[in-house]
Amino acid sequence: NAGVTQTPKFQVLKTGQSMTLQCAQDMNHNSMYWYRQDPGMGLRLIYYSASEGTTDKGEVPNGYNVSRLNKREFSLRLESAAPSQTSVYFCASSEVVDTQYFGPGTRLTVL
Amino acid sequence: GQQLNQSPQSMFIQEGEDVSMNCTSSSIFNTWLWYKQDPGEGPVLLIALYKAGELTSNGRLTAQFGITRKDSFLNISASIPSDVGIYFCAGQLSNQFYFGTGTSLTVIP
Numbered sequence: 001n002a003g004v005t006q007t008p009k010f011q012v013l014k015t016g017q018s019m020t021l022q023c024a025q026d027m028n029h030n031s032m033y034w035y036r037q038d039p040g041m042g043l044r045l046i047y048y049s050a051s052e053g054t055t056d057k058g059e060v061p062n063g064y065n066v067s068r069l070n071k072r073e074f075s076l077r078l079e080s081a082a083p084s085q086t087s088v089y090f091c092a093s094s095e096v097v098d099t100q101y102f103g104p105g106t107r108l109t110v111l
Numbered sequence: 112g113q114q115l116n117q118s119p120q121s122m123f124i125q126e127g128e129d130v131s132m133n134c135t136s137s138s139i140f141n142t143w144l145w146y147k148q149d150p151g152e153g154p155v156l157l158i159a160l161y162k163a164g165e166l167t168s169n170g171r172l173t174a175q176f177g178i179t180r181k182d183s184f185l186n187i188s189a190s191i192p193s194d195v196g197i198y199f200c201a202g203q204l205s206n207q208f209y210f211g212t213g214t215s216l217t218v219i220p
Contacts, residue, residue, distance in 0.1 A: 004153075031206070042115075042199060042210040043154070050206050058207060090153050099144060100201075100208060102153030 002026055004103035006091050012109045013081045021076040021106050023091030029101075031094045032074035033058075034066060036087040037105075043090065049074055081110045114138075117200050117211030124190055125219050132198060132214045133184040140202030140209075143176050143183040148197045148213075157198075158185070190218050 007022045025032065030051045035043040035058075045058030049068040063085060065077045074093075078085060086109050092100040117134045124130060134143070142161055146154035158169050160176035160183060167174055173186045183200055195218050200211040 033208070035210075040212060042117075042212040043201075044210070045207055048206065056206070059209075092153075099142075099156050099159045101156065102146075104153050105151075 004091055004093055004101055006089075006103035006106050008106060009104065010107045012111065013078075014111050015082060017081050018077065018079050019081065019108075020078075021089055021091075021108075022073070023075065023103060024073045025091075025093040025101075026072065027093060027095075027101065028071070029093040029095050030071070032068065033092040033094070033100065034064075034074070034076045035090045035092065036060065036085075037090060038087050046076065046089075081108075083110045086110045115200060115202060115209055115211040117214055119214060120212070121215040121217070123217045123219065126190060126192060128190055130187040130190055130194070130216060131184060132200075133182060134200030134202075134211045135182040136202055136209075137181065138202070138204065138209075139180040140204050141180075142203035143174070144201040144203065144208070145172075145174050145183070145185045146199045146201065148199065150196075154199055187216075190216075192218050192220055194218050 004025045033048040034046040037043045047066040049055045052071045067075045089106045091103040094100040145157045148154040158174040163180045165176040171188045197213045201208045
């Protein structure tokens with residue numbers, strides 16, 4: 001039972017490049033989330049998906065898009081990366097609006 | 112967004128001492144959660160609280176959901192070296208979770 005998995009673990013991009021962060025969960029949870037974590041700021045919600053086929057903006061959605069591909073997978077896309085998007089990105093899943101289980105994170109640097 | 116004020120920001124304690132940290136908000140939450148994050152890892156859930164006034168324990172950890180639903184505290188008794196890490200509170204409201212800025216705990220053997 002892997003829980004929540006994320007790929008890649010590390011990524012370096014140049015300004016303007018695009019990339020997709022992948023997330024998958026094997027706990028059959030309905031809800032999935034994408035957060036970014038910056039020093040001294042805790043975790044901030046980018047987008048979430050309450051159920052398969054739905055997505056909603058969180059606190060800091062600008063510059064990102066998401067896709068809930070199926071119940072297991074929720075991807076985050078940066079269309080044109082900016083240095084301000086340098087951060088650690090965490091995916092999480094939960095059953096309805098209960099507790100959340102986090103993946104190991106993707107460390108992204110945008111030069 | 113919702114503001115969660117978590118204090119203290121950091122703590123340096125001797126092994127065996129008890130630890131207390133808290134979280135306050137200007138908003139009412141339906142659920143309060145406490146997480147621990149080790150370096151290079153994602154947060155791991157420690158305790159979840161679902162009702163105002165609820166007091167819940169998990170081993171040496173005890174947490175309470177404040178009566179006003181705007182605050183929560185976490186106590187760790189008899190700290191050990193593996194308690195080192197960053198502790199986050201989180202409040203849940205309308206499908207979203209809002210996190211505090213974390214308390215960094217260092218345990219000196």
